[in-house]
Every structure is written in structure tokens, then in C-alpha cells.
Amino acid sequence: MEIREKFLPYAEPYWDKEELEKITKTIESNWWSKGPQTQEFEKQFAEFVGAKYAIAVNSCTAATHAILATKNLQPGDEVIVPAMTFCSTANVVVHCGATPVFADVDERTGLIDPQSILAHITDKTRGIIPVHYSGQACDMDVINAIAKEHGLFVVEDAAHAVYTTYKGKMVGGLGNPTAFSFYVTKNLATGEGGMITTDDEELADLLRVYTLHGMNRNAWNRYGKGGTWRYDVVTFGFKYNMTDIQASLGLSQLKKLPMMQEMRERYAKKYNEAFQNLPGIGLMDQMDYGRNAWHLYILRIEDLKIDRDQFIEELKALNIGTAVHFIPVHMHPIYRETFHTKEGDCPVAEKLFSQIISLPMNPSMTESDIDYVIQAVKYLAGKYAK
Numbered sequence: 001m002e003i004r005e006k007f008l009p010y011a012e013p014y015w016d017k018e019e020l021e022k023i024t025k026t027i028e029s030n031w032w033s034k035g036p037q038t039q040e041f042e043k044q045f046a047e048f049v050g051a052k053y054a055i056a057v058n059s060c061t062a063a064t065h066a067i068l069a070t071k072n073l074q075p076g077d078e079v080i081v082p083a084m085t086f087c088s089t090a091n092v093v094v095h096c097g098a099t100p101v102f103a104d105v106d107e108r109t110g111l112i113d114p115q116s117i118l119a120h121i122t123d124k125t126r127g128i129i130p131v132h133y134s135g136q137a138c139d140m141d142v143i144n145a146i147a148k149e150h151g152l153f154v155v156e157d158a159a160h161a162v163y164t165t166y167k168g169k170m171v172g173g174l175g176n177p178t179a180f181s182f183y184v185t186k187n188l189a190t191g192e193g194g195m196i197t198t199d200d201e202e203l204a205d206l207l208r209v210y211t212l213h214g215m216n217r218n219a220w221n222r223y224g225k226g227g228t229w230r231y232d233v234v235t236f237g238f239k240y241n242m243t244d245i246q247a248s249l250g251l252s253q254l255k256k257l258p259m260m261q262e263m264r265e266r267y268a269k270k271y272n273e274a275f276q277n278l279p280g281i282g283l284m285d286q287m288d289y290g291r292n293a294w295h296l297y298i299l300r301i302e303d304l305k306i307d308r309d310q311f312i313e314e315l316k317a318l319n320i321g322t323a324v325h326f327i328p329v330h331m332h333p334i335y336r337e338t339f340h341t342k343e344g345d346c347p348v349a350e351k352l353f354s355q356i357i358s359l360p361m362n363p364s365m366t367e368s369d370i371d372y373v374i375q376a377v378k379y380l381a382g383k384y385a386k
């Protein structure tokens with residue numbers, strides 16, 4: 001096939017002059033850190049997901065860390081996380097002095113398997129962090145019921161799930177504290193950034209303190225008129241607040257979200273139709289209980305003459321960038337060394353890992369970019385068919 005000239009990156013942010021105008025205004029306002037734009041973004045995001053409170057932070061990692069920090073975890077306490085996630089979901093458990101325990105995932109979706117959660121609950125288990133992997137919601141009724149029965153907290157990792165719904169409700173508004181990511185590759189991008197949503201007023205107040213050095217309320221406004229220089233430090237908090245520069249991007253992106261989601265859905269449909277009957281290639285199943293935010297479009301190399309690694313190299317040679325989400329966390333050296341995890345602990349996640357590729361999938365792509373990826377995948381699947 002004819003190779004395109006320009007490299008197609010796996011992910012790029014989508015923006016136009018509105019982002020530029022909004023960020024310029026913020027710079028001109030001289031309010032560069034947390035201020036009115038961040039407050040407005042929090043308000044609009046809370047409304048968007050249907051949560052009572054939203055606290056803007058500088059990453060999803062900061063969001064999950066701050067939420068866990070309010071749980072008073074003790075050494076020896078265990079928190080169950082899926083093996084198929086970004087290291088950050090498990091790292092923050094370690095930062096809170098507790099032990100991450102890896103549950104396996106469902107092979108059809110990559111979502112945490114409730115049976116595996118049950119199998120890993122001990123008398124030391126304190127909580128569960130389900131990850132709405134790739135943009136599909138976990139079956140939260142099942143997970144919430146398990147948590148309730150065993151007295152566990154639930155924190156939702158929604159890094160992939162801006163716009164995901166579960167049984168008619170938006171993720172972030174399902175009742176558990178939820179952490180979003182606005183990292184540059186995510187569905188809503190502010191470069192670096194994140195958001196916590198919750199319906200719990202007490203927790204929201206606590207998180208505002210935890211994400212700003214442990215200083216008591218409204219300390220962010222201490223240099224404005226109506227602010228005060230006086231504050232108390234009431235806990236050992238973190239410097240995790242969002243800035244107005246990021247929030248300006250967030251506000252512009254939030255407005256574009258319905259349009260960006262529509263494009264993702266259209267592109268996913270094209271990919272699905274092209275790949276669903278391709279021999280040797282597999283796709284992930286779609287759950288019918290909610291909307292997929294299509295953060296990732298995952299292709300499974302199941303049975304070709306070349307393996308997943310070689311398929312990635314072949315796509316690269318055709319000028320297509322890809323990614324792999326994820327290397328199961330329990331397989332990373334520091335987890336093996338510290339928590340004695342090993343290959344075989346989560347066989348489904350490990351099998352999936354050996355097969356998966358995340359194809360380019362974002363609204364900055366054109367229809368012809370999508371067509372090119374389709375052409376390339378079909379070409380390689382044919383060339384290396386068994």
C-alpha cells in the first residue's frame with residue numbers, strides 16, 4: 001500500500017482559536033493560579049456529570065492521592081485495583097502507606113472482574129478503585145454492592161471516562177468520589193489537570209484543604225481583595241490545585257465535548273465495521289448499560305503470523321503511531337520487588353496485554369486519517385494472515 005507522508009501520532013489535543021482567546025484573557029487578567037476560571041470550571045464540570053461538588057486539581061494522580069489521603073490508610077491495609085491500569089492507580093495506594101492488591105479483568109472488556117475483587121478481599125481490605133477502562137463504565141451496581149457488604153470504600157478512576165454513562169447517569173455522578181484526568185492525550189485536555197467529583201459536602205471541604213497544603217478554606221484567595229493573610233494549616237496537605245491557565249483550556253474543551261464525543265463515536269463505528277470480521281483480529285465487547293467515551297480504540301492481535309509487538313512496528317513503518325494500554329501494573333519491576341507480584345497473578349490481564357494495541361482515535365483526526373488506519377490494518381491482517 002502507499003505510505004502516507006506525515007506521521008499520524010497516536011494522540012493529539014483538539015483545539016481552535018477559542019482556547020487561544022480564553023488563555024490570552026486569563027494571562028491578561030494576571031490571575032494565573034487558582035482563581036475565577038478554576039471556580040467556573042469546577043461549577044460547570046459538576047453540572048456536566050451531575051455531581052454536587054467538583055474540586056479541580058493538577059492531575060488524576062493528584063485526585064486519587066488526595067481522596068485516598070482522607071481515608072486514613074494504615075500500613076498493612078489493602079486496596080484492590082485492577083491489574084489493567086496505569087501505574088498511577090496503584091502508586092497512590094503505596095504513597096498512602098497501604099498495599100495495592102491486583103484484581104484481574106474481564107477478557108471481553110478489560111474492566112475489573114467483580115469475581116476477582118471478591119477473591120482478593122481479606123480482613124485487611126479497605127477499599128476498591130475500579131477503573132472505567134478505555135471509556136466504558138465498570139458494572140458499578142455490582143461493585144458498590146460488594147463494597148457495601150464488606151464495608152469498603154470505592155474511589156472511581158475515571159481517567160478514560162469523561163462522557164461515559166452507566167445506566168443513564170454520567171460517570172462522576174454515580175455517588176462515589178471520582179477522579180478524572182485532563183492529561184493532554186485524554187478526552188478533555190488541559191495539558192496536565194484533573195478533577196474530583198463527589199456528592200459528599202464534608203469530603204469536598206476536606207479535599208479543598210488537602211489539595212492546598214492543608215490550609216483551611218479559601219486560602220487560595222488570600223491575595224485578593226476580600227481575602228485575608230491569616231490561615232491555619234490543619235493537615236499535611238499537598239500542592240495539587242489547578243491553575244486558571246489550565247481551567248481556561250478546560251472551559252473551552254468542555255464546550256466542545258459533545259462535538260468531540262460525536263466524532264469519536266463516528267470514528268469508532270467506522271473502525272468497528274471495518275475490523276469486526278477480520279480474521280486474526282479481535283475487538284473489545286461493548287457493554288449495553290452505558291455510553292462508551294471511546295477514550296481508547298483497542299485492537300487485539302489474536303492470531304496472525306506476527307505478534308503484537310511486530311504489528312506495532314509494521315504500523316510505525318506505515319507512519320501510524322500507536323500505544324499499549326497497559327502493561328499490567330503487577331508486572332513492573334518495583335511491584336515485583338516490593339509486593340512480590342509475578343507473572344501468572346492476573347492471567348487475563350497478561351493475555352490481553354500480549355494482544356492489545358490502541359489505535360489513533362481522536363477528534364483531531366480527519367475521516368481520511370481514519371480511512372488510512374483502516375486500510376493499513378486490513379493490509380497487515382491480510383499480509384500476515386495464517
Ligand SMILES: *Cc1c(COP(=O)(O)O)cnc(C)c1O
Pocket residue numbers: 058059060061062085086088089131157159160180181182183193194
Ligand atoms: C492517565 C491515567 C491516569 C493518570 O492521569 P494523570 O492526570 O496523568 O495523573 C490514571 N489512571 C488511568 C487509568 C489513566 O489512564
